[in-house]
Amino acid sequence: MLSGSLRRALAAAVVVVSGTAAVTVTPTAAVADTVNRVVLRDDFSGDSGAAPDAGRWDTDGDRRSSPWLDGDGHLLLGSALRTRKTFGQASGRAEARILVNREDGARRPLGVLGADGRAPDGQVEVLGSDRADGDDFHTYAVDWTPATLTWSLDGREVLRLTLEKDSRPYSFVLIPASGGGYRSSGMVVDAITVTARTTTPTASRSAPAWRAFTAYRTGDLVSQRNVVYRVREPHTSLPGWDPNLVPALFLKV
Structure with a gap:
């Protein structure tokens, strides 16, 4: 009725x-799918002593301590290493399994750089403890939207940055530093995955x-x-x- x-x-x-x-x-009408897609993944497989994939990584100009693979699916590094690819999607998530001695600072092991190559500015909100020991791997992640960056540690949200402006496209940087700078303390990375919310056209429907x-x-x-x-x-x-x-x-x- x-x-x-x-x-x-x-x-x-x-x-x-x-x-x-x-x-x-x-x-016909074009049909599009909006889904979360993996846009970068590296499990660091390769021969012992080999350099990480140059198509995925840029050493950020720091040649003091070159990163290398251990042959068992891990990346070892003593200086910063950033993704060569940038990510301009409206939302997404970068996640890495990292072993590093870190008392605090969840956004230091897995950092974010904006389009200008600098860390985005904004208002920081502490959501929980971000201390992690260096005896085992921990999962560091950052979720981004046009307005916020939110870090989590082992599935717990620990820090949110409300952005002053949209700083996309982003790149991500692995930082084996024990303090506020890039001072080396050594880091082992098991894998990193970046997923993003993307819209892609599919076959047209009549x-x-x-x-x-x-x-x-x-x-x-x-x-x-x-x-x-x-x-x-x-x-x-x-x-x-x-x-x-x-x-x-x-x-x-």
Whole structure:
């Protein structure tokens, strides 16, 4: 049964019973998927003594202590190492399993650099303790949005930075420092993964011509005069309910 508002909308439609030429063109509508996708991953597999993948990493100009692989799936480094790729997506997450002696400072082992190559400015909010021992690996992560950066340690949110401005695109930097600078204390990294919320087009869907006396479901695509519409509400069409006349039932896409 149609609602009162829908009845009023349909009452305003011009009823056309005959004289309308059949629509033979079948346009298509592009369909897009928005999902979390892995945009960078490195498990540091490789021969002992080999350098990390130069396509993924930049030593940030510091050659004092070159990073190397241990041959068992770990990266060993004594100076900062940043991702070569940058990430401009509206939201995402960088996560790394790291062994480092760290009393505090969750954002130091896994740092964030903005488009200008500097750490973003903003208001810091401490959410919990970020102390971690150096006897085992811990999972450091940072989630970003246009307005915030939020660090977590082993699944617990520990620090949030409310940004003064959107600093994207971001790069991420592994920092084996025990203090506020880049002083080396050594770091072992098991793996790093960066995922981002991305929208990608998928195969187009054909939109059959709208027809009277047809049962439509919410989300169905129909076409009329080379324009594609999406059905708003389930209904059985009647003459005169064609999409351009009944916006209560059809959304132009």
